[in-house]
Amino acid sequence: MSATQSDSGSSEMSELNLLVKTIHMEAQGINSFELVDPEGGDLPSFEAGAHVDVHLPGGIVRSYSLAGNPMDKAKWVLGVLKEPKSKGGSIAMHEKVRVGEQLKLGAVRNLFSLAADAKHSILIAGGIGITPLKSMAHKLASEGKSFELHYCARSLKNIAFASELKEIVPEGRLHIHLDQGEPSKGLNIKALLENPQPGTHLYFCGPGGFMKACEESSSHWSKGTVHSEHFKAPEPVQSSIPDGSFEVYLAKSGVTVQVPPDQTIVRAIELTGRRVPTSCLSGLCGACKVEYSDGEVDHRDFILSDEEKKTCITVCVSRAKSKSLSLDL
Numbered sequence: 001m002s003a004t005q006s007d008s009g010s011s012e013m014s015e016l017n018l019l020v021k022t023i024h025m026e027a028q029g030i031n032s033f034e035l036v037d038p039e040g041g042d043l044p045s046f047e048a049g050a051h052v053d054v055h056l057p058g059g060i061v062r063s064y065s066l067a068g069n070p071m072d073k074a075k076w077v078l079g080v081l082k083e084p085k086s087k088g089g090s091i092a093m094h095e096k097v098r099v100g101e102q103l104k105l106g107a108v109r110n111l112f113s114l115a116a117d118a119k120h121s122i123l124i125a126g127g128i129g130i131t132p133l134k135s136m137a138h139k140l141a142s143e144g145k146s147f148e149l150h151y152c153a154r155s156l157k158n159i160a161f162a163s164e165l166k167e168i169v170p171e172g173r174l175h176i177h178l179d180q181g182e183p184s185k186g187l188n189i190k191a192l193l194e195n196p197q198p199g200t201h202l203y204f205c206g207p208g209g210f211m212k213a214c215e216e217s218s219s220h221w222s223k224g225t226v227h228s229e230h231f232k233a234p235e236p237v238q239s240s241i242p243d244g245s246f247e248v249y250l251a252k253s254g255v256t257v258q259v260p261p262d263q264t265i266v267r268a269i270e271l272t273g274r275r276v277p278t279s280c281l282s283g284l285c286g287a288c289k290v291e292y293s294d295g296e297v298d299h300r301d302f303i304l305s306d307e308e309k310k311t312c313i314t315v316c317v318s319r320a321k322s323k324s325l326s327l328d329l
């Protein structure tokens with residue numbers, strides 16, 4: 001994926017150079033990349049649902065979900081769909097990354113964590129949205145926890161990691177839904193989510209229309225039981241507040257930066273020669289999340305919870321409602 005979600009939580013680690021050990025064609029347009037330590041050492045552990053920044057040829061940085069088994073320290077696995085409208089990331093993964101080369105990986109973040117106290121988990125994947133859910137299936141299965149996985153795709157040739165999923169998911173709990181391109185012939189999401197049971201948590205990831213259907217069908221579920229991750233910004237966020245100018249005070253640097261209407265906060269800061277970590281630049285991944293104070297934020301991201309919005313801002317897309325904002329930078 002690239003990423004968003006509605007939970008909090010992230011874990012960051014320093015950069016790693018990993019060897020591309022294998023590349024497999026998993027499904028039509030989807031390749032998996034198995035990454036290992038070049039010296040054969042253990043890799044850091046990661047949480048189910050996490051994604052990692054990948055530094056690609058051409059200076060592109062993209063976040064992809066870690067689709068492998070979180071308990072497997074020997075390898076990390078990425079699953080990448082070659083997007084027809086790629087801005088360069090998925091094309092670079094498919095056409096430039098080769099077996100035997102090294103890839104630089106940056107921060108690992110998890111904005112899509114499993115709830116520790118769930119009695120049962122329903123995982124629903126749409127297309128390439130299977131990647132974070134597959135790592136969740138590994139984790140839930142290894143702990144003997146109750147779950148079911150619904151995987152929605154156009155046809156069998158679009159199903160990635162098929163044989164592995166059959167091994168991971170307990171018998172009768174893996175449901176493949178093929179719609180041949182007509183969502184009405186696929187999974188009846190509304191019916192599946194109609195009667196939420198106490199202690200059940202829902203996780204979903206997939207393309208825009210699928211996400212909307214899941215969100216609408218679970219709108220009556222209890223707060224905190226629904227978890228989702230967008231891998232693309234759903235739509236440009238229409239703010240009711242016009243893009244005005246404001247200033248941001250970088251509290252750690254003691255510098256004030258003017259942000260004009262046609263610039264993001266990230267860009268305005270970069271123009272002063274300072275760098276803010278970024279990845280998706282779409283309010284999806286959390287790479288640019290910083291704490292703020294002394295101001296009011298026009299939040300335009302897809303990841304921060306209501307609680308986080310009280311103290312944090314994603315500076316790649318969000319802006320200030322107030323004349324100034326103090327950032328912990």
Ligand code: FES
Nearest residue numbers: 279281285286316
């Ligand atoms: S949320 Fe990804 S760079 Fe800002």
